[in-house]
Amino acid sequence: MLLSKKIAVLTGVNSGIGRKAAEIFAQNGAKIFGVDVRTDCMDELKTVIEGYGSEFVGCQCDVRNVEDVKAALKKAYDYYGKIDIMLNIAGVSCDKPISRISEDEFGRVMDINVKGVFNFCKYVTPYFKKQKHGVIINTSSITAICGSGMGCPYPASKAAILGLSKTLAFELAPWNIRVNTVAPGVINTEMVSALDPSARKTFEKSIPLKHMGDAADVANAMLFLASDMAKYITSANICVDGGYRPSTVNL
Numbered sequence: 001m002l003l004s005k006k007i008a009v010l011t012g013v014n015s016g017i018g019r020k021a022a023e024i025f026a027q028n029g030a031k032i033f034g035v036d037v038r039t040d041c042m043d044e045l046k047t048v049i050e051g052y053g054s055e056f057v058g059c060q061c062d063v064r065n066v067e068d069v070k071a072a073l074k075k076a077y078d079y080y081g082k083i084d085i086m087l088n089i090a091g092v093s094c095d096k097p098i099s100r101i102s103e104d105e106f107g108r109v110m111d112i113n114v115k116g117v118f119n120f121c122k123y124v125t126p127y128f129k130k131q132k133h134g135v136i137i138n139t140s141s142i143t144a145i146c147g148s149g150m151g152c153p154y155p156a157s158k159a160a161i162l163g164l165s166k167t168l169a170f171e172l173a174p175w176n177i178r179v180n181t182v183a184p185g186v187i188n189t190e191m192v193s194a195l196d197p198s199a200r201k202t203f204e205k206s207i208p209l210k211h212m213g214d215a216a217d218v219a220n221a222m223l224f225l226a227s228d229m230a231k232y233i234t235s236a237n238i239c240v241d242g243g244y245r246p247s248t249v250n251l
């Protein structure tokens with residue numbers, strides 16, 4: 001198993017890519033400490049993960065709140081005795097034209113998508129430095145590279161994650177801490193379920209592989225990066241997008 005005896009902290013586990021990553025990591029031997037601001041699906045996820053012979057501890061935490069983040073990481077470390085993998089998946093989207101985006105909304109997207117990732121990277125690092133190893137995987141988006149038809153705070157926040165992660169990869173390499181990103185394209189989760197059927201068709205036509213990805217496609221890229229198969233990979237970004245280039249498509 002690729003993650004045998006590894007302890008993974010995952011944000012955004014209550015749904016979508018985070019939930020699927022928790023399952024796939026557990027199937028590959030990792031024990032899971034799952035964080036989310038919502039907890040309604042965590043009991044059911046715990047049962048599923050225990051069914052794989054692994055362990056799941058759930059924790060309510062708003063990634064924007066430093067005290068929540070510090071407490072979650074301490075709880076994970078105290079419970080499992082170490083943390084090997086930090087997977088930042090929690091995020092929110094935005095799909096309005098700039099004329100309808102308020103300052104508060106811009107701030108909310110940046111706070112959750114950027115400051116939330118910064119918080120977990122900052123406060124997991126002392127544990128990783130003490131252990132002299134650790135893996136951080138942050139979730140960007142293909143829109144960080146190509147832009148999008150609208151919803152500018154979202155690509156802006158996801159581009160910030162690329163810069164943050166590349167810098168941490170260099171800064172933390174002396175402690176054997178690897179930092180990489182995954183940039184999903186259009187993935188069939190709650191985040192895109194609001195699309196009407198015609199917008200969905202437009203999307204699918206514009207994807208070279210002609211269909212949306214699913215959460216497992218993204219989670220499998222994360223699994224590779226978290227495993228020792230990627231032990232010489234840091235500062236990398238893997239696009240999981242079926243070849244999709246979104247800047248020409250309006251939502």
Ligand SMILES: NC(=O)c1ccc[n+]([C@@H]2O[C@H](COP(=O)([O-])OP(=O)(O)OC[C@H]3O[C@@H](n4cnc5c(N)ncnc54)[C@H](O)[C@@H]3O)[C@@H](O)[C@H]2O)c1
Binds near residue numbers: 062063090183187190
């Ligand atoms: N679905 C896609 O097409 C797509 C494409 C590119 C990137 N992504 C990125 O992948 C990640 C997961 O997306 P998803 O599609 O699974 O979305 P999702 O909405 O299904 O899951 C996001 C999770 O983040 C949690 N979350 C939101 N705000 C939070 C906060 N303040 N504190 C803690 N948890 C919070 C939510 O409760 C939810 O469980 C996001 O970062 C998203 O930007 C998704």
